[in-house]
Amino acid sequence: MKKWNVFDAHVVVGRHLLLKAGGPHTTADLLDELDHCGIAEALVLDSLARENHPDEGNRRVLRVARASPRLHPAWALLPPGAEDEQPAPRDLLGAMRARKVGAVWLLPAQYRYNLSAWCLDELLGPLAEARVPVFVCYDEIARHAPRQDQTDWPAVVELCRRFPDLPLIASEWRIRRSQRLIYRALDACPNLRLELSGYFLHRGIEYVTRRWSASRLLFGSNWPVFGHGQTLAPLLRAEISDADKRLIAGDNLRCLLRWCGLKHPAVRPATPADRFVAMGRGAPAPRGARFWDCHGHIGGRACHYHLPDAGLRSTVAEMDRQGVEKVCVFSFAGVFSDEVHGNNLVAAAVRRYPDRFLGFTLLNPHRGADAMRRELERGARLGLRGVKLIASYQGYPVEGPLIGLACRWAHERKQIILNHDWGSAEHIERLTAQYPGACFITGHTAKPLFASVRKRENLFVCSCPLWEGPRDCEEVVAEIGAEKLLFGSDLQDLPIAWGLGPILFARLPVADKQLILGGNLRRILRCWSLTA
Numbered sequence: 001m002k003k004w005n006v007f008d009a010h011v012v013v014g015r016h017l018l019l020k021a022g023g024p025h026t027t028a029d030l031l032d033e034l035d036h037c038g039i040a041e042a043l044v045l046d047s048l049a050r051e052n053h054p055d056e057g058n059r060r061v062l063r064v065a066r067a068s069p070r071l072h073p074a075w076a077l078l079p080p081g082a083e084d085e086q087p088a089p090r091d092l093l094g095a096m097r098a099r100k101v102g103a104v105w106l107l108p109a110q111y112r113y114n115l116s117a118w119c120l121d122e123l124l125g126p127l128a129e130a131r132v133p134v135f136v137c138y139d140e141i142a143r144h145a146p147r148q149d150q151t152d153w154p155a156v157v158e159l160c161r162r163f164p165d166l167p168l169i170a171s172e173w174r175i176r177r178s179q180r181l182i183y184r185a186l187d188a189c190p191n192l193r194l195e196l197s198g199y200f201l202h203r204g205i206e207y208v209t210r211r212w213s214a215s216r217l218l219f220g221s222n223w224p225v226f227g228h229g230q231t232l233a234p235l236l237r238a239e240i241s242d243a244d245k246r247l248i249a250g251d252n253l254r255c256l257l258r259w260c261g262l263k264h265p266a267v268r269p270a271t272p273a274d275r276f277v278a279m280g281r282g283a284p285a286p287r288g289a290r291f292w293d294c295h296g297h298i299g300g301r302a303c304h305y306h307l308p309d310a311g312l313r314s315t316v317a318e319m320d321r322q323g324v325e326k327v328c329v330f331s332f333a334g335v336f337s338d339e340v341h342g343n344n345l346v347a348a349a350v351r352r353y354p355d356r357f358l359g360f361t362l363l364n365p366h367r368g369a370d371a372m373r374r375e376l377e378r379g380a381r382l383g384l385r386g387v388k389l390i391a392s393y394q395g396y397p398v399e400g401p402l403i404g405l406a407c408r409w410a411h412e413r414k415q416i417i418l419n420h421d422w423g424s425a426e427h428i429e430r431l432t433a434q435y436p437g438a439c440f441i442t443g444h445t446a447k448p449l450f451a452s453v454r455k456r457e458n459l460f461v462c463s464c465p466l467w468e469g470p471r472d473c474e475e476v477v478a479e480i481g482a483e484k485l486l487f488g489s490d491l492q493d494l495p496i497a498w499g500l501g502p503i504l505f506a507r508l509p510v511a512d513k514q515l516i517l518g519g520n521l522r523r524i525l526r527c528w529s530l531t532a
Helices: 027-037 047-051 054-067 089-099 117-130 153-162 179-188 204-212 228-236 242-260 275-280 312-322 339-352 369-381 402-413 425-434 447-455 472-480 496-504 510-525
Strands: 006-013 039-046 071-077 103-106 134-137 168-171 192-195 291-298 324-331 357-359 386-389 416-419 439-442 459-462
Touching (some): 006 027, 006 047, 006 242, 027 039, 027 071, 027 228, 027 275, 039 047, 039 054, 039 242, 054 071, 089 117, 089 242, 117 153, 153 168, 153 179, 153 192, 179 192, 179 204, 204 242, 228 242, 228 275, 228 496, 275 496, 275 510, 291 312, 291 496, 291 510, 312 324, 324 339, 324 416, 339 357, 339 369, 386 402, 402 416, 402 425, 425 439, 425 447, 447 459, 447 472, 472 496, 496 510
Parallel strands (some): 006 039, 071 103, 103 134, 134 168, 168 192, 291 324, 324 357, 386 416, 439 459
C-alpha cells in the first residue's frame, strides 16, 4: 500500500446548522475518520467561524488544534472596518503567525461582502506579502440556499490579478456546469488553485492535471458535509502519476503553509479495514471483483457542459480501471434535448460494446402517448432493454399520467424502469402494485421512499449519490438492507470512483459491499430486462 501522506485542506469541526442527531462533528469523530481513510493531517475551520461569526470560531478552533498535532487551524476573515470584531490587518497577520494559523477563508456569500478592491485590499495586502493561502468559497449555509455553480469567477480572477503573489484557492459545494469559466480562470491566473471537494466531474482531476499541472489542485473533503469516501477515492484512483497524486493529496498544501513555520507530524496510516477500503485508498480492485453499475449516461461531447475524455473507448477503459464490468446506460441528449438522437447514441454504444453496456430507452412525456410508444418500440428494435424517465428535468409532472404508460411497457416486457424522481410514496406504491412485472429503480437514493422500498419486492434504490455525510451508506443500509441498494455511478456526469468511494469506505461487512457493488444487479438481471 502506497503512503500518500494525505492532508485534507477542507474540514469543519463543531456543531453546525444542518447536523443530524448522532452525526459526526467532533475532534474525536474527525480523527477516527482520518484513521479509517488513511489521512495524515487536516486543515480545520470551526463551524462558528463558517456559519455565525469568525471571531467566535477562530478562537475555538485553536483548542481543536491543540488536541492533536495532525490538526491545523484555519481562520475565517471579514473585511476590515468594524474595529470591534477583527484586529487590524497587520496585527491579524502577526496573531496568525504566532498561533500557526496557516490559511484563511473568505466567505463572501455567508457574510455579505464582495471581493472588490475597496472592500478587501486593505486586508489582503499584508497576507499577500507573507504569501498566506486564501480560500474563497461562495457557499451560503442555509437549508434552501443554492448549492452549485455559485462562485463569482470574474471577481476571483480580478482578485488574483490584483495580488499575483497571493495563493488563492477556490472552493465550492459543487462545481457542475461552470467548468469553462474555471478553465479560463486557470489560464488567466497562475496563482489560482482549486480545492477538490466540490469538483466531482468525470475525469476532471485527470483533465486539470494534464492541462495545467497537479500544482493547481488541493485535496479537500468538506467533511462532515461529505464523507472522505467520495472525495478521496476519485483522487487516489485517478489516472495520474503517483508523484502528481502525492502533490495533490497533501504536498501542495504543505508547501503553501510554509510561511508560518508549521510542523507536520510523521503519521503511519492504519491498516485498511478490508480489501474494499484498501481499494478506496488507491490499491488495485480486489481480485475477481467486477462491479455492476445501474446508472450511467453516455454522450461523448453531446452534453451542454464539458465532459473530459468522454468517448466510448475512454469510458470503457475507465470502467476497466475502476473494476466495473457492466453499466446500465441512457443518454444525456434525452435529458436536456432530443431523446431520439440520444437513444441512437446509446444503441450505437450497445452495438459496439454489447458485453459492457445495457441500454435503456429514455422518454420525454411532452411528446405524448403515441410518440412515447413509438420510441419504446423503436428502442426495442435497436436492442435497448429498459426504460429511463427524468420528467422533472424535462418540466413534466413527476406524477403525470404518462408516467404510467412507461411503467406498463416495462411490466408487459418484464423490464427495468429507472426514474430520476418517482414522486410521492403513495405514487410509487401504486405503480409497483399495478405493474408487478416491472423492476422499479429510484434514480437516486430517494430517502422519503424507503418505507415503500421495504414493502415492495420490485422496488430498489440506486446509490447515487451517497453524499449526506460520512455515514450515509451505512445509514441507507440500516434503513432498507444491503439487498435493496444498487451501486450507481452516474457516469459520465460523475467520476466512477466518486460513486464507488462511499461504498468502498463504508463500515459494513464485506458481504454487504459485494451485494451493493454488483450482486444485487446481477440477481435482478436474471429476472428482468432479459430481452429488448
